[in-house]
Amino acid sequence: MSGVPAVSVEEVGKEFRLPHEQAHTLKERALHPFRRSGSDRLHALEDVSFAVAEGEFFGIVGRNGSGKSTLLKCLAGIYKVDRGRIRMRGRLSTFIELGVGFNPDLPARDNVMINGIMLGLSPKEALRRFDAIIAFAELEEFVDLKLKNYSSGMQVRLAFSVMSQVDADVLLIDEVLAVGDAAFQQKCFDVFQRMKDAGKTILFVTHDMAAVNRFCDRAVLLERGRVELIGPPDHVGARYLQRNFDREGAVVDGGEEGRVGDGTAEIVEAWFEADGVRTDVLPQGAECTVSVRVRVHREVAEPAIAVLLENERHDPLWAVSNEDGDAPSGLHAPGDEAVFSVTFRNVFAPGRIHVTPWMVHAGGAPIIDRRPRLAAAVVTAVHRSGGLVDLPCAMRYERGVREPA
């Protein structure tokens, strides 16, 4: 990698006018010549700056409406930036959509030419690569078939094949490309990887953190049109997930439905903490705490208190009580308050987890207070195992080892 960036985005700003009433017709103009149709300004991008090194696989991530698509279109030269500038070295190719210019009424042969030329090939180059494109798409027998008679899978293959044959130094890729089944996705990423190995610079817009983690060298997180973070993909991914779930974590049933208890004491609240801070977002692998506050109404000796963690499908994940560890409760007088906290390493699979706290008299019955699903939090992770937990583990694979005879 040389020291000069391949792409340099410098204090870019982009605004959209959002007219309240689109004055689309001449009549409206003629009837109300002086009425200024009010418009809001939407700051789609503000002061966005970053540089991408040559040969880098660079992710652009953000939630819906964060400005990532606008940024992509500015980079692609489809939108004009209002402030700042974007500089680039080398030839650029944009893949916002597969099969730009495809026409269903024309055979594959014509469509390949059209699409190739749209993507920046000259007619001669397109013609020369035609065979390679068809071979890559494995569509040799269907060259003269009209595109509308292709299955959607064949169309995608053809479009993708054209794309893979376009040579450019900088590639802009929108996430829509990576749709489709797992095999096709893999093929996409194989091609991206090959392009990267060939020293091309790739800018990849997505909200799939797993893809960012797997392929990107670095990523930028956009939030409301501003750069929130630029850094290694796992950092960006973690922050993105946290951002994404910030406002959603607090959804709770309230712990009233199915509440049981004899009223000796009440469970006032339950909450989660990560790294010592109350939160609704629990990063996988972090030190997390679940806490329960109880208020005692009548004198009680040695009650047991427990928490149950469940996922959204009500699978119990883990239950633990103060009697499992060295946390005796002792004698409580009316008006006493206590907090029971359990700190654990968060190994849970990503998704929402709920806590059900309960308190029982010594000996296990009767129940003093039980509040199902009193609080919830979202476990975030950049990869998903498919199980209920992601356990830290070590593994090895030995070849040539025979079962002892």
Next chain:
Amino acid sequence: MSVELGPAIPGPSALGGSPRRFVYLALTLAVTEFKLRFFGSALGYLWQLVRPLMLFGVLYLVFTQFVKVGGRVPFYPVVLLGNIVLFTFFQEGTGAVGSVVDRESLVRKIHFPRMAIPVSVVLTAGFNLVLNLCVVMIFALASGVHPRWSWLQAPVLVALLAVLVLGLAMLLSALYVRYRDIKPIWEVVLQALFYATPVIYAVEALGVSDRIRELIMMNPIAAILEQFRHAVIDPGAPTAAEAAGGTLHLLVPLGVLVAAFVVGYRVFDRAAPRIAEEL
């Protein structure tokens, strides 16, 4: 940072980028459109030739048998066909009015010189014109018109018409992005122009005052058609200058033509960077 990074990317524009790419794109779009025009019809490209011939047949019947306009015009059938073919080019080319909006999927998905779109429409119309003019020539020869050196004026006249058409195509397609009533208005204007232009009649045989005739000849299409008739079909017909009442009078249609191109280009050029956002 010793190596230069290069200038800021310019963003979308009317012409931008390499001229070569502009040509490729405009040609590709034009050829595709041409191929698709009669896709699926039994006669295919032949329709391109048959259609103006059928219009010609109808008009010929009406204006020779019922309304006796053509009676006094020498070579009236050839004149009529030639006029129809030229006017059809004008009509098809300025049909670019909706082209930029129709190509929305391209405009919003890739970076390319926006002007390739109206240019491609005019090119498609141009392909048709060339095909149709061949028919006109064959028809003319069959009708006893003799080849003359003045036929060489034809390409120049067609080029002038193309400049007018291109100017209007740029103007209309750029305006249509913002004002959607441009299209119906233009359709009416086309209808009016068809009769205001000496297509089915010959201007000198109209029997109107000189003032009115000169007014008709201020229309650049009228001047081109008139000169085409004189140079290609009937040397006895008045030249455009004669019909307009003097060479100086031709400055008006020429001015209109140049103005249409300049204004069209300027409007399109100014609108181009924002077209993707306003669609």
